Amino acid sequence: MRRGAIVRIAGIGIVIAILVSLVAVLIQWLPTSASKQMDRIEFVYWFATVICIGIFALVMSVLIYSVWTFRSPPEDESDGPSIHGHTGLEIVWTVVPAILVIAIGVLSAVVLSQNGSAGTNPMTIKVFAQQFSWRFEYPDSDGLKSGQLVLPVDRNITFELESADVIHSFWIPEMGQKQDLVPGIDTSIVITPTRTGTFSLVCTELCGLGHSTMRSTVEVVSQSDFDAWVAAQKSGGGKEDSGAAVFSSAGCSSCHAFKPAGSTGAIGPSLDDVAAAAKKAGMDPAAYVKESIVDPNKVIASGFAPDVMPGNFGETLSPEEIDALVTYLTGAKQ
Amino acid sequence: MSVVEHTSHGPAHGAGAPHRRNIFMRPGFVRGIWCFALFFVIGYYLVFGIRTLAGWDPHQDWNIIVLVGGLTLGPIGFLLGIGAFDYWLYWVSGRPTIPDDHANHGATKWQDYFKVNTDHKVIGVQYLATTFVFFTLGGLMAMLFRAELAQPGMQFMDTQTYNGLVSMHAALMIFVFIIPAFAGLANFAVPLMLGAPDMAFPRLNALSFWFLPIAGTMFLCSFLAPGGAFATGWTSYAPLASEQPIGQIFFNMGVQWAGASSILTALNFLVTIITMRAPGMTFWRMPLLVWANFTTSLLVVIATPFIAGSQFFVMFDRVMHTSFFVPEGGGYVLGYQHIFWFYSHPAVYIMILPGFGIISEIISVMSRKPIFGYRLMAMSLLGILVLGFSVWAHHMFVAGMADWLRVPMMISTLLIAVPTGVKVFSWLATLWEGRIHLNTPMLFALGFISMFLIGGLSGVYLASVPITIHASDTYFIVAHIHYVLFGGSVLTIFAGIYYWFPKMTGRMYNESLGKLHFWLTFVSFNLTFFPMHWVGLVGMPRRVADYSDRFADLNLIVSISSFALGASVVVFFYNIIVSWARGPIAESNPWRAMTLEWQVTSPPPIFNFDEIPQVVGGPYEYGVPGARHAILAGTPTPAEAAV
Numbered sequence: 001m002r003r004g005a006i007v008r009i010a011g012i013g014i015v016i017a018i019l020v021s022l023v024a025v026l027i028q029w030l031p032t033s034a035s036k037q038m039d040r041i042e043f044v045y046w047f048a049t050v051i052c053i054g055i056f057a058l059v060m061s062v063l064i065y066s067v068w069t070f071r072s073p074p075e076d077e078s079d080g081p082s083i084h085g086h087t088g089l090e091i092v093w094t095v096v097p098a099i100l101v102i103a104i105g106v107l108s109a110v111v112l113s114q115n116g117s118a119g120t121n122p123m124t125i126k127v128f129a130q131q132f133s134w135r136f137e138y139p140d141s142d143g144l145k146s147g148q149l150v151l152p153v154d155r156n157i158t159f160e161l162e163s164a165d166v167i168h169s170f171w172i173p174e175m176g177q178k179q180d181l182v183p184g185i186d187t188s189i190v191i192t193p194t195r196t197g198t199f200s201l202v203c204t205e206l207c208g209l210g211h212s213t214m215r216s217t218v219e220v221v222s223q224s225d226f227d228a229w230v231a232a233q234k235s236g237g238g239k240e241d242s243g244a245a246v247f248s249s250a251g252c253s254s255c256h257a258f259k260p261a262g263s264t265g266a267i268g269p270s271l272d273d274v275a276a277a278a279k280k281a282g283m284d285p286a287a288y289v290k291e292s293i294v295d296p297n298k299v300i301a302s303g304f305a306p307d308v309m310p311g312n313f314g315e316t317l318s319p320e321e322i323d324a325l326v327t328y329l330t331g332a333k334q
Numbered sequence: 335m336s337v338v339e340h341t342s343h344g345p346a347h348g349a350g351a352p353h354r355r356n357i358f359m360r361p362g363f364v365r366g367i368w369c370f371a372l373f374f375v376i377g378y379y380l381v382f383g384i385r386t387l388a389g390w391d392p393h394q395d396w397n398i399i400v401l402v403g404g405l406t407l408g409p410i411g412f413l414l415g416i417g418a419f420d421y422w423l424y425w426v427s428g429r430p431t432i433p434d435d436h437a438n439h440g441a442t443k444w445q446d447y448f449k450v451n452t453d454h455k456v457i458g459v460q461y462l463a464t465t466f467v468f469f470t471l472g473g474l475m476a477m478l479f480r481a482e483l484a485q486p487g488m489q490f491m492d493t494q495t496y497n498g499l500v501s502m503h504a505a506l507m508i509f510v511f512i513i514p515a516f517a518g519l520a521n522f523a524v525p526l527m528l529g530a531p532d533m534a535f536p537r538l539n540a541l542s543f544w545f546l547p548i549a550g551t552m553f554l555c556s557f558l559a560p561g562g563a564f565a566t567g568w569t570s571y572a573p574l575a576s577e578q579p580i581g582q583i584f585f586n587m588g589v590q591w592a593g594a595s596s597i598l599t600a601l602n603f604l605v606t607i608i609t610m611r612a613p614g615m616t617f618w619r620m621p622l623l624v625w626a627n628f629t630t631s632l633l634v635v636i637a638t639p640f641i642a643g644s645q646f647f648v649m650f651d652r653v654m655h656t657s658f659f660v661p662e663g664g665g666y667v668l669g670y671q672h673i674f675w676f677y678s679h680p681a682v683y684i685m686i687l688p689g690f691g692i693i694s695e696i697i698s699v700m701s702r703k704p705i706f707g708y709r710l711m712a713m714s715l716l717g718i719l720v721l722g723f724s725v726w727a728h729h730m731f732v733a734g735m736a737d738w739l740r741v742p743m744m745i746s747t748l749l750i751a752v753p754t755g756v757k758v759f760s761w762l763a764t765l766w767e768g769r770i771h772l773n774t775p776m777l778f779a780l781g782f783i784s785m786f787l788i789g790g791l792s793g794v795y796l797a798s799v800p801i802t803i804h805a806s807d808t809y810f811i812v813a814h815i816h817y818v819l820f821g822g823s824v825l826t827i828f829a830g831i832y833y834w835f836p837k838m839t840g841r842m843y844n845e846s847l848g849k850l851h852f853w854l855t856f857v858s859f860n861l862t863f864f865p866m867h868w869v870g871l872v873g874m875p876r877r878v879a880d881y882s883d884r885f886a887d888l889n890l891i892v893s894i895s896s897f898a899l900g901a902s903v904v905v906f907f908y909n910i911i912v913s914w915a916r917g918p919i920a921e922s923n924p925w926r927a928m929t930l931e932w933q934v935t936s937p938p939p940i941f942n943f944d945e946i947p948q949v950v951g952g953p954y955e956y957g958v959p960g961a962r963h964a965i966l967a968g969t970p971t972p973a974e975a976a977v
Contacts, residue, residue, distance in 0.1 A: 030804075031872050041800045048798060052791040055755075059787050062762045067780060070701075072769040077926070079957035080703035080768035090707050093759040094752060101748035101794065108798040109741045115800060116737070166574040167667065169732060169807055173873030176804040178732045182668060183573060184661025187734040200882070204807035204875040206567050208574060209493045212878035267493060305561055307577060 005065070013061035020053050031174045034199060034220065036192040037115040038176035044104075044111050051100050115177065118190050122156045125149075129181045130164035131310050132210035133251020134201060141230045147249015149201060149218045152226035153193050161187045164312055169205035172218055180205055193220040209267045209308060213254035243328025246321045250313065258329070268309060269301035271329055277301065285330045293322060361417025361450065373411025377403025397580055397653055400559075405587035409548045417450045418541045439536070440940040450544065452536035454525050455938065457543050459838060461518025462831065464543075465511045468550045470903070472506035475499045477900050484893035486883050496879035498563035498581070502553060505568045505585060508685070509592040510550035512823045516688035517599050519830045520627045522838060524603060526931035526938060527621050529612025529947040529964065534605040538598055545595035549588045556584030567877055569678070572659035572670040576651040586649040593642045596684075600634035603627050612930070612964070614949030619963075621929045621953040622711055626691025629715040633680045633687070633722065641677035644670055668735055675726040683722045685819060686786075687715060689826030690757055693779045696833055697761050699927045700776040701768030704954040706760045714753035721750045731802045740799050747797040754790055758783060774848030778829035781856050785821025789814060792867065807877075810870030816863040828855075828906065835910070836920030840937045843917060847909040854902035861895035928963040929953045 033039050070080075126137040127149075138144040151157060161170055163181035170189065171178040179189040203214035221229065244261060247253060253263030257270040269277070278288035281299050291298055296309035317325070357364050381402050385393045413419060417438075424431045440446070440453045447460055479499045482490050491499075521539065525532055533539045556563040561579020564570070575582055607628050611620070620628075647658040648670060657663025659670045698705040705711060724746040727739050761783055770776070792814040795801050805811065828851075835843050865888045870876070874885045881889065923932040930947055931938070947964040955961035 027868060029868060029871050037800075038804070041804050044798055044800050045795070048795050048801065052794060056787060056791060059758060059762065060784060063765070063780065063783060066762065066765040066768070067770055067772065070765065070768050070770045071772055072702075074771060074773075076769055076771075078702070078769055080701060082704055082955070082957035082961075083706065083763075083767070084704050085707040085710070086763070089763065090710050090756070090760075094710075094756055097755045098749065098752045101751050101797075102745070104794065104798055105741075105745045105748045108744060108800055111800045112740065115803075166577070167571055167733075171807075171875070173804075176800075178803050178806060180733050182734045184665070184667050185734050200873075202873070202875055206497070206571070206574070206877040209497070209565075211497075212493065212875075212880040266488070305579065 005069075009061050009065045012064055013057045016060050017053055017057035020056060024049055024053065033174065033176070034172075034193055034195050034197065035175035035177070036194055037190070038174065039194070040111045040115055041176045044108055047107055048104050051104065055097075055100075116190060118158050119156045119192075122158055123152070124158045124160060125151075126160045126162070127170060127181065128162050128164065128316070129168040129170070129203070129214075130251070130312070130316065131166065131208050132203070132214040132254040133249065134203075134214070134216045135249060135316070138230065142234070144230060144233055146233060147245060149216060150226060150229050151191075151193050151218060151220045152223045153196050153220050155223070156190060156192045159189050159191065161189065164316065165310055166207050167205050168203045168207050168214065170201065171204045172199050172201050174199050178204060196220045196222060210251075210254045210265070213265060213267075214251070242321070243324040243326075246317065246325045247328060250317060250321075250325070252325075255309070260328070260331075269304055274329055286326050289326045289329050290322060293317075293325065361415070361420055363416065363448070365417075366412045366415030369411035369415030370408045371411075373407040373414075374403040377407040380407075397583070400580060401583055401587065401649075401653060405552060405583065409552075409591065412548065413541070413544055416544065418544050420450075421537055438540075450540050452532070452540050453940065454521050454533045454536065454539060455838070455942075457539055458518045458520075458522025460543055461514055461521055461546070464547055464550070465515040465518060466907075468506045468510040469515075471554070472503050472511060473900050473903065475503045475506075477897055479503070480893040480896040482879065483881070484890050486881055486886050486889075488880055491879075493879045494562045494565055497565035497567075497877070498557070500877055501564050501567050501570075501585070502557075505553050505564075505588070506550065507819070508568060508681070509589060510546060510553070512685045512819060512827070513592070513596060513681070514546050515827050516627075516630070516685070516823075517596070519692065519827070519834065520603065520623070520630075520688060521599070523834060523931055524624055524627055525606060525610070526837075526934070526942055527624050527929050527953075528607065528610055529615060529930050529943060529949065530606060530610040531941040531943065533602050534610055535602050539602050542595045542598040542602065545591045545598075549592035549595065552584050552588035552591060556581035556588075559584060569674065570645070570648065571674075572648045572651065572667060573661075575648050576659065583649055583652070586645040589645045590642055593638045596634050597638050600631035600638075603631040604635070607631075612947050612949050614964070616949075618709065618712075619949055619952055621691075622694035622705060622708070622715075623688070623691035625712045625715055626687045626689075626694070629719045630684050630687045632719060633684050636723070637677045637680040637684070639677075640673050641681070644673040644677070647673070668730070668733060671730050671733055672727070672735070675729045676723075679726040679729060680722045682818065683718055685823045686826075687718065689782070689823050689830075690715065692826045692830040692833070693761065693782055694757075695927075695929065696775045696779045696829055697764050698954045698956065699925050700771045700773065700779070701765050702771075702926075702956045703764055703768040704952070704956055704958070706763035706766075707756075708952065708954065710756055711760055714756045717753035718750060721746055721753070725750060728797060728802070731799050732806050744797055744799050748794065751790065751794055751797075758787060758790075774843070774845060774852060775829045775833040777849060777852040778825050778832065781852060782822065782825040782829065785817055785825060785856075785859070789817030789821055792817060805871060807875055808870035809866040809874045809876055812876050813863050813866035813870060816866070820859060820863070825855075828852075831910070833925070834931075835913070836924050837931055837936050837938070839914045839917070840920055840935075841913055841917035842920045842924065843913040844909050847905055851902060851905040851909065854905060855899065858895050858898035858902055862892055862899050865892050928955060930964055933964065933966050 030042055030045065033042055123140050126139060128135045136146045136149050159170065161179055161181040163183045165183060168181045169178060170181060175191050175193065177189050177191050179187050181187060197220055199218040201216045201218050203211060207214060247261050253261055253265055255265040255267035257264050257266065257272065259272050274289050275285045278285040281288055294314035296311055297306045300306050359365065378399050381399045382394055385395060421431060421435065438450055438452050441451065441456045447456060451457060479496055482496055559579065559581040562581055564578065564582045564585035566575045566578060566582065570585060607624060650656040651658055651660055657665040659665045659667050661667055694705055694711060725743055727735060727743040728747045731740055796805060796814060832843060832848055869885045869888050874881050920936045922934065922936045934943060947966045949964045951961055951963050953963050955963065
């Protein structure tokens with residue numbers, strides 16, 4: 001009888017384990033890895049998965065077998081055997097899970113330490129976040145500033161992260177690593193991209209009205225393409241329409257609709273007719289737009305609230321960038 | 335003890351009200367409303383007066399007026415108006431009071447449930463009814479934002495509304511549904527299980543309950559505030575929370591009222607459990623539900639002051655221009671998260687340990703077997719209590735805190751799986767060779783074990799720092815907490831309500847509808863929340879109003895399933911309401927349980943026991959020939975009571 005029970009439970013357990021394993025294997029649960037750190041995370045993930053499938057199959061097989069075998073009709077008023085406990089069993093199911101979770105813990109600690117190490121051939125990129133945009137600086141390339149994140153493949157990149165306003169979080173899903181950007185604290189993270197391509201950078205910490213629009217693209221390119229990109233940026237590449245570039249890199253498009261930029265943000269007022277708004281405020285369009293960028297609370301468009309737009313664009317953008325932006329928004333020829 | 339004499343005081347004639355006062359002056363909602371208005375006006379002039387005298391501009395600062403008049407003094411006025419302080423004020427002012435005044439004890443008609451009542455059984459029902467109102471509203475809000483998320487892009491609402499609905503959903507579900515719903519079930523069951531006539535402090539018990547509708551209403555009123563409802567998630571992280579429109583302070587203060595309610599109730603439980611056990615009821619003879627509420631209450635009194643502090647500090651940064659969490663003023667942004675999670679991690683145990691207690695009762699009774707490893711079950715609760723205070727920073731693995739903290743916090747987090755596993759294995763061993771009765775409470779209990787297992791295992795992934803670095807702040811987290819809080823806590827609340835429904839109401843619910851409710855909930859729950867694991871791991875962050883097109887298909891499935899999940903609750907409400915009104919009269923002990931609450935009539939007498947029971951054995955001695963948990967003099971044997 002007892003042997004029969006064990007065989008049946010084992011049978012149910014194996015069926016459950018196979019089904020759950022199929023779910024684990026057939027669905028691609030993690031994005032295709034694009035960094036060394038993600039490879040290691042995947043290893044921990046599979047290690048934990050094997051243990052979890054075992055525990056799940058064990059618990060569910062005993063549960064299903066018990067309910068199936070020991071269920072009683074409502075009119076049955078008898079009681080079960082008065083088993084109060086079993087010290088041996090209780091020790092086993094305290095000690096064995098403890099060993100398993102400690103194993104996961106040790107492996108995780110090792111991987112955590114590897115993932116935090118910048119290793120050889122490192123490179124530093126500074127990341128600045130503010131509602132609701134990302135900006136980057138390459139200190140190893142003479143402090144090159146960029147609104148777009150371009151990474152060379154197979155380099156150990158240390159991202160130094162700073163936030164100007166509230167907490168944001170830096171995450172490229174295919175690369176696994178994630179780190180909050182905290183005002184007043186410098187944080188950092190190491191990523192070693194392993195394949196070229198275009199990825200997305202997303203903010204994962206609720207940062208205000210435009211949180212879901214705080215995304216940016218990441219280009220991972222070969223070292224030579226990266227060097228070429230740096231050279232092109234330094235020689236003034238992209239300058240000819242820099243108003244549009246600033247509009248996108250400063251994150252204006254997250255909140256404002258503006259037809260020339262193709263943006264449809266609705267958190268702030270539309271910028272398609274700034275001339276009319278300037279007229280209403282009794283100002284010259286260029287002066288009005290400039291004031292609205294540098295001191296956004298001065299005039300609040302009807303239907304919108306104060307303190308939504310960051311008030312620090314006067315500091316984060318250079319005077320040239322602001323002028324370019326004003327020119328772009330007022331539609332004046334450069 | 336003079337328990338028997340108490341019963342001679344009817345609920346209708348009490349001291350302190352020698353003649354019937356007019357409707358404006360007698361305790362009740364009318365007096366509550368005008369007292370609220372009066373206290374609000376006092377608050378208004380207090381702020382206006384001080385600001386004018388001090389010359390602070392603007393004299394009429396609505397941030398402060400709302401805080402002082404609307405969210406602090408007004409509610410105190412309301413409590414005064416409904417009569418929550420009457421007895422104490424009579425006593426303080428030297429007017430005659432009768433210590434054994436039972437004027438507001440017990441319910442004979444439905445209106446009595448809308449008054450300040452000192453009967454723990456009435457308060458238990460008041461808690462459950464109130465919390466289910468908030469549960470319904472929170473659930474409807476979830477369906478609203480799931481409608482928005484059914485497709486990428488923005489369809490029905492702006493992001494302010496979306497963030498507000500998400501934050502409100504969580505705040506209602508956590509602070510004014512799950513935590514107090516357990517307090518309600520325990521309020522009803524614990525004194526009965528202990529063989530006590532009531533809680534240790536019945537008037538305090540009534541006051542703690544009335545804090546709760548205030549807290550929930552305060553959360554909801556933030557929708558009316560200019561700028562909209564609080565929209566920073568239930569975690570309300572600084573510094574975002576200190577820069578938000580005024581709706582944010584409705585959250586800060588609502589948490590204070592809900593927290594005060596929790597703390598006072600927990601103190602009441604602790605004193606009740608320690609001092610009011612019937613003769614012979616040693617700690618090792620207490621039902622596991624009592625053990626669970628004992629540990630939960632310890633968690634509440636130690637941890638809840640921390641969230642109160644965190645919400646005060648973040649609000650002071652806003653209204654008093656302090657800089658607890660403002661880096662420009664020397665504040666430490668992560669300080670908020672440390673203080674917040676020092677409560678809010680233990681809070682997840684506050685939201686699950688009472689459920690463990692409910693499940694232990696049901697599994698043992700419905701399997702007709704003693705609970706397996708009773709002492710280890712109680713010890714594992716205490717183990718979770720102790721370990722629960724050493725894991726808070728696992729919510730901060732990507733927050734930028736001191737690096738060295740990560741590995742120790744990971745190990746303690748993983749170790750919490752051990753006492754939790756002990757409980758699951760012991761429930762399985764209790765089922766083994768039992769006589770399992772698959773009725774509605776048991777279905778919910780078994781559903782709980784399997785769903786909580788999944789939530790626990792995804793918790794093992796999240797304990798591992800490298801995996802959490804990838805998964806944190808994604809939909810994987812949303813999936814995990816819903817497996818733990820819905821698959822865990824909410825299923826145990828349903829189980830507990832079905833289990834004690836005959837005792838609370840004296841009537842039986844409809845078994846077929848109960849089972850239908852279970853299966854609808856079980857299936858739609860899994861369809862709603864299981865796909866979230868995947869969308870999270872492949873890249874969808876949580877708390878976003880809009881998302882990448884590649885997640886569209888699964889989000890549509892999730893949204894449709896969430897409407898089905900909402901609809902399943904309608905079956906529950908129909909069953910409960912109709913059964914309460916017209917259900918068959920329940921026996922005093924329909925489950926043939928041994929614990930004390932089932933040894934009295936359904937519903938129990940006004941002071942629970944005609945004579946104090948003598949406890950002579952453990953609470954789960956099923957299958958032990960001749961074993962008894964307690965002897966009640968003059969009480970019929972179970973067979974006679976069934977008639």
